[in-house]
Amino acid sequence: HLGLTTQYLTECCQSGAITCLVCISSVKRHEQIWNCDKCYAIFHLPCIKQWVLEGVAQTTLLSDEHFPRRDIPWYCPKCRNEYPRSKCPEDYFCFCGKVRDPVTDPWNLPHSCGETCNRFLQNPSCGHKCLLLCHPGPCPPCPQTVKVGCFCCKKAPTPRRCGSAGWSCGEVCNKLLSCKTHRCTRTCHSGDCADCIETSKKHCVCGKSLRMQPCAEPVWRCTDVCDKLLPCGYHHCDKVCHKTADCGECPRAGMRSCPCGKQKLQGLKCTEDVMVCEDTCGKDLNCYGNHKCSRKCHFGECGSCPLMAQKLCRCGKREKEVACQKECRKQCTIATDCHHPTRLPHTCHFGDCPRCKQVCKLKLQCGHICPAVCHDKVILKNEVSIKAAAPWEQPQLEYAIKQLPCPPCLVLMPAICRGEHETSNFPCHELRDYSCGRLCGRNLLCGNHTCALQCHIVEGDQDGENAGSNCGICEEPCNKPRPPGCEHECVSPCHPKDCPPCRKRLRMRCHCGMVLLKHLCCDWADQKDSEKERMQSCGNHCPKILPKCGHPCKMQCHPGECTAADKCSKKVTQ
Structure with missing residues (x-):
């Protein structure tokens, strides 16, 4: 693509077919120009100056009110490449930027200095310089x-063109992953290796839980409370799974409320005995708000209500004067308010029945049974809390009863990867089509190589071994061994059957050296030595002189020394 761009711009410069996109008129050989560093578009120098000044001036009027000292950039009219204001074109340079105001020469390309470009090459940036004459593009x-x-x-380094130096040997990379x-x-590939897809058992950051974790994500957090001893020496961390160094200071240190919440006391490294005030507790007792605790500020539960009251039990079966908190001991008969037909057995009580603890057992969309605890009516804390009216009063929270949906199904289900290399287990709600990351490995049509694409769904395959219609295409050259005697490479691309006969011509002199013979490589390579000697003979009389008698050899073109000296029939004068 780079070569085509340069060729196109060169031909346009030579033919005068370049158009300035600012004034929409052609660029002449003798006119001063400026060309963009990114898209290489060519403009009249006065046109681009006017473009920059008008654009910057208009932007300045709109932005000076809020950004009075802002450096306003400008943009190429064609590709919108951003330039700083300091790079506004002022002078006319050749394409390579070495010569100011290049002289128009009929033998040179217009706007070229005619010297070696000598710019550092960028695709890729290898440190070598361009050896072409000053050129556009x-x-x-x-x-x-x-x-x-x-x-x-x-593989050992091999000579290659610097512009396309990177190459793959076709073997497994085998580099150590992150x-x-x-x-x-x-x-063997360019760039960094992909993240590791292997899994192994990893502890969470607090060290309490263990589960299978991908190597690329070794750090994970469980849902357990940290429970490590805090620096105060009295309390334990109540944060969810985190690193030991992140526990921080005890949240009960510094200023905090006493148990009844009416006073703020210093609690840094203090025991519970010094954290109470002298006021009355005042918290609701277990008689459901009928009476309040009359004890002084204290830790722990307030205890049972000591007063007597005439009460009707919760189930409505009995009424008498009893201790305020006392309840009927018969079994509760209130009808269920969830999808279960009956409640778990419990005694008569005040207030609402306890939350249903039975297994949900509703049928999920996937067909499995929900194993969670009944979630038809769950008490949830609202996001907005009602603030206390006075500093000594405890803040009151708003609660709501909601029906929650069944949680995602966690039943492990087997799933085969796209290329059918392996089977992995996924939670049912995460069951999906996945790639194991291995190479496809199906046999390509050439019969010599396998598909190097990452694990994928193979289309059009029936036997599970051969490549499908969407597998890779073999682009390797033929590497099959050549027949004995043939030193040429196979001209066909990688193929399944035997290589076609080599049709290259072998040039050789005949035995006597008078005739240049040309034989097809396929006709020559498989022949025996005796047949090769016959094929290398031109069939003419041997022109060599017999060493003993000095007469010409009468044999046909033959290898080795002439042996007809003893049989020479030439008459000589004694």
Whole structure:
């Protein structure tokens, strides 16, 4: 793409077909220009100056009221690439930026200085410089040859073009992943390895719970309370699972309320005996708000109400004068208010019946039975609390009874990965189509390689081994061994059957060296030595001189020394 862009701009400059997008007129050979660093569009220098000044001025009027010292940027008219105000074009330079006001030369490209570009190459940034003459558009990929190893550094460095130096050896990467335990199973690749997909048993950060955790996510938190001893030495941390160093100071330290809440007392490293005030407790007793505690401020429960009262029991079966908190000991017969037909047995009581503790057992959408405790009526605290009217009064919270939906199903269900490599267990509500991250591994049509795509659903496959219609396509060259005697590479791409016969011509001199012979490689390679000697003969008389008698050899073109000297029939004068 870079080469095509440069070629297009060069041809436009030579033909005068470049149009300035500001004034919508053609750019002449002798006119001063400016070109964008990103999209390489070419504009008249006066046009781009006017564009910058008008755009900055308009933006300044709109922003000076709120940002009086703001450095207003400007943008390329074509690609909207942002430039600072300090880079407003002022002078006319050649394409490579070395020569100011380049002289128009009929032998050079318009607006080019005619010298070597010498800009540092950027795709990629390799440190080499462009060797082309000053030109428009991007510099081409670096053509220099360098020795580089493959991405995983297993293979020895080989000479390659610097612009496309990165290459894959096709073997498993095997680099140590970020978990420092497992290794990468992908084919030799560029960039960083993906996160580890293996799982192992990991403790939570507080160390109480253990579960299977992906290596890429080794830190997890359970739902248990930390319960570690705080620095005060008296209380324990009530935060949910966290690191030991994060427990912090005791929340009961410093200023806090006494048990009855009427006074603020200093509680730093204090025992409970010094945290009470001298006022009356005043909390509601267990007679459901009929009477209040008359004891002085104290820790712990207020105890039972000591007063007597004429009461009708909760179930309505008995009325008599009893201790205020005393209840009927018969079994409660109030009808259930949830989906269960009966309540768990409990004695007669004041107030509402206790929350149902039976297993829900409703059928979920997935078909499993809900194992949670009955959640038809759950007491929830409202987000907004009613603040206390006075400092000594305890704040009152608002509560609401709501019916909660069944929690997500946690029954473990087996699921086969997309490529059918393995089976993993997922909670039922997380059951989904997933990729195990391994290579597909199906046999490609070439019969020599396997699909290197990540685990995916294979379309059009029936036997579970061969590649489907959406698997990768083999782009490797043929690497099958050549027939004995053939040193040429197979011209066909990777294929399943035997290589086609080599049709390249072998150029060789005949035995006598007078004729240049050309034989097909496939006709020559499999022949025996005796047949090769025959094929290398041109069929003409041997032009060599016999060493003993000095006469020409009368044999046909043959290998080795002439042996017809003893049989020479040439008459000589004695």
